[in-house]
Amino acid sequence: MTKVPVQFTLNGSEKAEFIDSGTTLLNALRDKIGDTSPKGGCHQGTCGACSVIIDGELRLSCLTLAETCNGATITTTSGLAEGGVLHPLQRAFLDTFATQCGFCTPGMIMAAKVLLDHTPNPSREDVVEALSGNICRCTGYEPIIQAVLSAARANSQNAA
Amino acid sequence: MELRKNYFADVRKDDLHEIGQPRPRSDSPGHVTGKTAYFADRNFPGMLHLKMVRSPHHHARIRSIDTSEAEKHPGVVKVLTAKDVPHNVYTILILIQVGPEDETVLADGKVRWKGEAVVAVLAETERAAQEAAAKVKVDYEVLPAVFDMEEALKPGAPLVNEYHGQNYYLYDSGECRKVRFGDVEAGFAEADHVLEQSYQSSPIEHAPTETTGCVVVPEGNDRFTCYTNTQAMFFTLDNTSIILQMPGSKLHFVGGTVGGGFGGKVDVIVEPIAILGAKLTGRPVCFIYSREEEMQISSPRAAEKVIIKDGVMKDGRIIARKVTGYTDAGAYSRHSPYGAQKGAGHYPGPYTIPNVWIDTYCVYTNRTPSSAMRGFGVTIGDFALEVQMDKLARLIGMDPLEFRFINAYRDGDMKAHRQPTEGAALIECMQEASRVANWPVAEKYMAMSSYKNGA
Known part of the structure; x- marks a missing residue:
């Protein structure tokens, strides 16, 4: 070939x-x-x-x-982690129990990162829309949505 | 999280250090950094790809198999048929003496469901394996098939699985699992109302995001390391040992990381043939289900049919319950004889009923073999039972939650299968549910206790 x-x-x-x-x-x-x-x-x-x-x-x-x-x-x-320090999204996924089997997690974090890069203060609807192409079979999505919203809040507090 | 202290206060120490406290999961740091190693994250030089030729028919005799064109396909290293498998007929639960062995690793003379594995092709690339698999010629004589459990149990129905000899699993209790308690017919005669309803479910696929698979590496010491996402490590190791007629000491299984299972990864389905391929070629082998295989080939939750007949009094007491349950095993047993048996043990639900009759059947049809999934054997039964409870409450004009308080089992009540009830907390659960859901019930029910001498 x-x-x-x-x-x-x-x-x-x-x-x-x-x-x-x-x-x-x-x-x-x-x-x-x-x-x-x-x-x-x-x-x-x-x-x-x-x-x-x-x-x-x-x-x-x-x-x-x-x-x-x-x-x-x-x-x-x-x-994503820099110098061993987790990215805020990674930290938020840990803190909100947004992982179970973990197989969808890297893809979810990618989708969430692109959202926050473009829309630093997303609404819940923005988050749901941004994650709509990523399937999770364990969590029921709610902890993942909460993780993204919580990372956005942490980012805006750091910026302020 | 609120831990209310009014329930079971006499036996509670309330010195809980973990319950009610958030604790980090030990596996999450690996998940969020992408470092968690799933089986398919292992890559080895010279690894072969295994693809399966599958039956396009629900039920057929195999007249002949011609693998010659597939073997000539560029990149193909080995083609396996039934004769290559040392102990080709197996059943998972033989490990706990639940036989007979009734399923072939690779079909031998007959296929019993659409999608059954017939020939395994090992090639240098996934694409070469796929292309070669398409060149395997299997000559089938199509046989009549049966897809409905009640049809399968009728005289003259096509025989699905010769290893059983009839289209149901033969328990030591006979054609079904049976529970007999009190006199159910006398109960129906005495009842103010009798309600018989039937409930049915379709197979349900677990659809894990990570598909079923394994990666096998032949080691220098004549052992085989198998990286797998099985949920049943030792069932798989021991069955592989039987199928390959190889001591378990030659098999090193590495697992524990599963990208979603939900019961769908408890079958012994990819490891034996992949290890055989590694043994016969001396090369690492990966066998990973495509998404289509995960949806169509992997075992779903069994289809079930549940017929419930209840005798109920105007005051709310259920005095007789007769349940007939059918579990669709598909073409092979896998875990379904156990599922149907669990159903028998689970009925009549968490209710104290003086007269009970239960029959549960494990039925063979030409559908995809079913197996474990989250509470299999009881989940569909609970759906049926609780819908039935709502219908009964409506029938006698009673609040559905109060109706359940009247019938709830309490400590000391004798269950239909002769186990006295211990540690029941159903009354207290319903009291808390009533409070949290803002669905008030009469004060006398809120004053009840699972201790019968309490109220």
Whole structure:
């Protein structure tokens, strides 16, 4: 199979790989680069577990071809904590018991981060809308919604 | 969280240090940082991908299987059929002497449900395995199928599973699990009203976000390490040992991290064949259900049918209850004989009724085998029972919550299966529910206690 080169910035580090043409970004991240924080729940763009941030936008890595990401800046949940200090969203997910099995958590945090980056003080409806592409089968969603609202409050208090 | 102190004050120490206190979950830091290692996060050089050829028919005889084209497909390393599996016919609960062995790891001569595993293909890539699986030729003779439990129990119905010989599980008590208490017919004769209703449910899929699967690595010491998301580690290890005729000491299972289970990952379904593939190829093997397989192939909660006949007095006492329960096992037992048995033990619900008759059947049909799911065997029964309770209350013009106070079991009451009631807190639960839900009941019910000498 034809190999193609891809090069992008992942969580602040330069990455370069030769991949099979047609490889999804999800498989490239997990199998080639070793970042297993995006999860494969459906491989058809319906569960949101593979969500990553590409150039500031929320993307489903299972539906994104890796070769289309040349030169992109990609963020995954494994890259959020800085110097061992959890991101406010990660802290909020811990404090509000927003994780159970944890499989949807990295994708949820990605979706929440894009929301808060664009809308620092979201309404509950904003949060529900932002998480609507991410499936959780354990929590019933409420603790996750509360986590995002609580992270937003913490951010605005820090800013004030 | 408010812990009210008026219930069971005599036996409470109220020196609780954990209950009512938030405590961090030990696994959450891994979850929020993406560091938690699920089985599929393990990647090994040279890992093969396993894909299953599945039956397109609900019930069919297999005339022949031709794997020659699949074996020639580029990237294919091994193709497995029934003859490759050392002990191909198994059943999960044989470990606790609940037989007979009734299910094939790979179909041998017959398929009994649409989706049954027939041939396993191992290839260098997922795509090669998928393409080769499509090249396996299976010649089927389609047989009549049965999908309805009551149809399956009629004389002349197609026989689903020859290992049972009839379309129901044969308990030591006979064709069903039975509870007999008092004289139910005398109870119906004495009752002011008799109400018989039937309740039905469809299969329910757990739909975990992480699909069922495992990754197997052959180790240098002739052992196999199996990374799995099973919810039943030792059931899986021991059954794998039986299926592969391999001492358990050769099997090292690593698990405990499950991306959603809800009971859907207690079957022994991916590990034995993946370990066999690793053994025969000497390579790491991954076998991961696609989302379609998770929805269509993995066991759902059983479909159930529950028929409840109650005799009730105008004063609110239920004096007779007859329940007939049917649990649809699908084509194979898995955990359903246990589920149906649990149903028998669970009826007639948390109520004290002097005359009870219960029959619960575990029935085989050509549907997807069902298995465990959150309270299987009792959840659908509770739905049926509580809807029935509401209907009975309406029938005699009584408040549905007060009706339950009248019938609630209390300490010392004899249950239908001859276990005296101990530690019942149903009265107190309902009192608290009445308070919290702002659904007031008469003062005499608020003064009741689970201790019968109390009120």
